[in-house]
Amino acid sequence: MSGLPLLEVEDLHVTFRTASGPVHAVDGVSFTMAPGASLGVVGESGSGKSVTARALLRLFSITDDVQISGAVHFDGQDLLRIDERRLRDVRGGQIGMIFQDPLTSLNPLMAVGEQIAESLRLHRGMSRSEAAAEAVELLARVGIADPEQRAIELPSSFSGGMRQRVMISLAIACRPRLLIADEPTTALDVTVQAEILLLLDELRRSEGMALMLITHDFGVVAATCEDVQVMYAGKLVERASMAHLFDRANHPYTEGLLRLVPRFEDAHTGRLHPIPGQPPITGGGGSSCAFAPRCSHAIDRCRSEVPPEVAVGPEHLSACWLAADRAKDTTDAGRPWSRTP
Amino acid sequence: MSVTVAKRTGTDPGRTSQHRVWGRLVDMLGSRGWILLVLFLVLLVAASIVPDVFATHDHDAQNLRARLLGPGESSSEGLHLLGTDSLGRDLFSRMVVGTRLTLFIAVMGTLIGAGVGVLFGLLGGYFGGRTDRLLMRLGEAQTAMPMFLVAILLLSLLGPSVGILLVVLPCLVWPIFARVVRAEALRLREETFIEASIATGCSTTTILGRHLLPNVAPRILVLCVVEIGHVMLSEAGLSFLGVGVQPPDTTWGLLISEGRPLLAVAWWLTILPGVLLGISVLVLNLLGRYWEARSGAAG
C-alpha cells in the first residue's frame, strides 16, 4: 500500500441497541485501502464483517438502532460525518455495493433496466433515453445476452446468477472508485460463483476500482484479492497479503479458518477440520482475547488482556499474544497449503 | 432506521444530553407505563365491586332542583363532579354504578366467546378434515355477514335482556379465538412431543388438555384483554340503539344513549360516559399490545 489511501477507516465501533441490551458488532476496526486495491474481509457470520461494510455508508435496515463512532475517510471527507445529501452522492456514485441475496436485492416490480437507469440519472445526470441506452450497455458489459430485451424484463425472469450480474452492473453503473461486495456469491451455485468472481476481478482491473470483498470463504478471497484481513468477534485479528497469509497464517483463528477450506489431499479421508466451539454473540467490552475460549494455544494472558496488533512480517499484522513466537514457528515449519481458489 | 454517529471530540453539545434524558423518560414510560394501565383497570374492577365507596351520591336519587347541572357545579346535595342529568341525578355516581354491568357483560361475553372459540379451534385444528372445514366456514360466514344487523334482529326477536346479550355477543367474538387456537394447534400437531404423546398412548383429551391448551393459553389471555374492549364497544352500540341493556339497568353505553336528546343543552351527559368508555377500551388495547410485544420478544 503506497501513496494516498482511497479509504481509511479509523477505530470504527458499531453498536446495535436491541431489546436485550447493546451489541457491539464492530469493536475498534482500523484499516486502509489504496486506490484500485483488492481487499478480502474474511470471518464467520457474526464476526462484524458485513456490519463494517454497511457502516461505511451508514446503510442499515429500518428496524436497526445503531450507534457508530470512529472515522471513515474517503476522498478527503469523513463519511460518518457528512450530511445525508452528500452521503447520497457517495452512495452509488463513489462507492457501489453488491449484496448477498440477488433474489431479494432487486425491486420485483421494476424492469431491471429501469433500476440501473435510476442510478445513472441520479449520479450522472443522464436523460431518460441516455440512461436507458447506458443501462443496456452495462448489462452487456456484465455478460447478459440480448441486453435490449432483458433490460425491460422484471427480475423474476432472471436466474440467480443473472440477477447477481444485474446487481453488479447496477453497482458499477456510475463508475465508483470503490466496490463493496458483501458475500456476493454465497447464494449462488458453485459454477456460477466462479463466473461472478472472475467478472468482479476483471471489472476491477478494467475500471480501476478498488474492491472490498466480504466473505466467509477463503477460497473466494484467494481467487480475487491481493490483501486479506480476518475478523473475529468485531475485531481484526490478522491482516496480510493473500500470498503471504496462505503460507504463514499467524493467528490461530486464521489457521483454523484455512484448515476449513476443503483440500484435495483430504478428499480420500473425507475429513474436515472444524474449529471447536461457537463464536461469541457479542464482541467487545471484554478484557480478554475473544478467541481464547476456542483456542488450543491459549495461555493465561489471553484470558486477562486484549492482545494488540503486532507486526509479524512485512505488512503482516496479527492480534495474538503468541504472535511473535508463532511467527518464528511458521517461518521454520512452513505451510503446505497452496493457493487454490 | 436510527443511526447515531458519535462526535469526534469529547465535548457533548447540550442538545444530545437533553435528548438522552428525554429518551430515558420515554423508555421508562414505555417499560413502566403498563403499571398505570393496570392501575386503571384495578380501579374499574373496584368500582364495580364496591360502587358505594366511589359514588359521591345515590345514583338513583332525583333532585328536580338540581337538574342539568354542569360538571363541577354544586347543589344542596354537594358537589356534582361531572354534573347532573335531567332528573337531577349525579352523573359521576351513575357512571360508577354502571361500571359493574358494563364490565360484567364485556368480561362474560368475551369469556363465553373465548370458550366456544377455543373449543372449536382445538377441535378443528386437532382433527382437521371435515370438522375443520365446517367450523372454519362458519367463522368465515360470520365475517361476510353484516353481523351488527343480525344482532339487532336477534335481540329484537328474543327481546333485549342481559341474558340474550350474553348469547349474541359471544357469537361475534368466537371466530377470532377459534382462528388463533386452530393455527396454533395445527402448528403443534407437527411437533415431535405431540407425536411422542400419541406414541406413548395418551388419549385425545389428554393431548388436547395437557399439551395444546397450555401452549395457546398465553396468547388466548392477551386476546381476551383486547376482545373485552371490543365486546364493551359492541354492547355499548347495541344499548345505544335501544336493543341492548334496558333501564333501570345501566351501562356506559346506555348513559350515552340517555344523554343524546340533551346533547345541545347538556353535552356532558353524552360526552363524558363516552370518554370513560373510550379510555377503558384504549387501556385494554394498549395493554394487549404491550403484553403481546413482551411475549413476542420472549418467544
Added chain:
Amino acid sequence: MGMQETTATTAPSPQSRRGRLLRRLRDRLAAEGSLGGLLLRRLRDGVIVLLLVVTVIFFLAHVVGNPALVFAPVDATDEHIAKIHRQFGLDRPVTERYWEYLVDLSRLDFGESTWQQRPAIDAVVEALPSTVYLTVVGLAAAAVLGVVPGIVAGARARKPFDKASNLLSVTALSVPNFWLGLLLILLLGVQLGWLPTSGRFETASIVMPALTLGIVHGGRIYQLVRSATFEEMSKPYVTVARSKGLTEWNILRRHVVRNTGVTTATIVGWEYVRMWGGAVFAIEYVFAWPGVGLLTIDAAHRQDFFVLQAAVIIAGAFVIFSNLLIDMGYQFIDRRITAT
C-alpha cells in the same frame, strides 16, 4: 361499532399481530385454481352463508319465540294475535312452514311490513342506495385518512410521527363510533354551526356521517397500510435502493409504494366489507341518515319483523357480493402483475 373491528387494531410492533393479519390476507388470496372456478366456489359459499342465516332467523322466529307475538305490532290485542296465528298458518308443522318460507324468499317475497303497510323489500330497497352512498363516501374519507399517514408512518417507523399517528389511530379505534358522531355533532354542528347534523336534505348532510365513518375505518386502514409499508421497507431491495443514493422519499415513491399498491387497494376494499359489519348502521342512526341502518333500528323499535328480516338478508347478500367483487379484482390484478 367494534363488532367486526376485532382483528387488526392492536399490535406491539408492525411485525406481529397486524403482520399476521396481512399474512392471512395473502393466504386467503393466494392463487387457487382458475378465476372462474374461484368465482363459482365463492358464490356457492355465499349462498350457503345466506341459507344459514335465513335458517337461524326462521328457527328463532318460529320455534323459540311465539311467532304470532313476533309478527304482531306492539299494541296488538289478543284477537289480533289469534288472527295473525290463523293468517300465517302457524298451526301447521314447522318443516312445512320452513319450506314455504324458503320458497317465498326465493321469490323475493319477504313479507309485508306491519309498520309501513307495504312489502318489506320495498322499504329496504328504498333505503339501500342511501347506505351505499354513505359507505362509498365514508370509504373515500377513510382511505384519505388512512393510506397516506399509514405509508409515511411505516416508512418512518418509530419516529415521532409514527408514534403520534399510531396512538391517534388506536384511539380512533377505541372510542365508540356513535359517540364520535355525537362529538362531531356537538363540535361542528351545535357549537360551530358549520354542518347539518341530521337527515339527508342537502349535499352537505353527507359530510359528518362520512367523516365519522372515515375516522373509525381510516384508523384500521392506517394500521394495516403502516405495517405493509414497514414490512416492505425492511426488504433488501430497499437497502439496495438506498445504496444507490436515492432519497428516502424517492425510495418510498418509486419503489415501496409500487410494491405495496395492490395490498393497499385490497386493504381498502376489505375495509368496505367491514364497514357493513357494524359502524355504518349506528352512525346512520346518530345522524338520522335514511339508510338501511336507520330503517332496521326503527323496525326493531316497532317490532316489525319482516322489515328486519329483509334488511338483514338483502344487506347480507350485498356484502357477500361486494366481498366477491373485491377478491376477484385482487386476483385479477395480482395475476396480471405476476404474469408479466
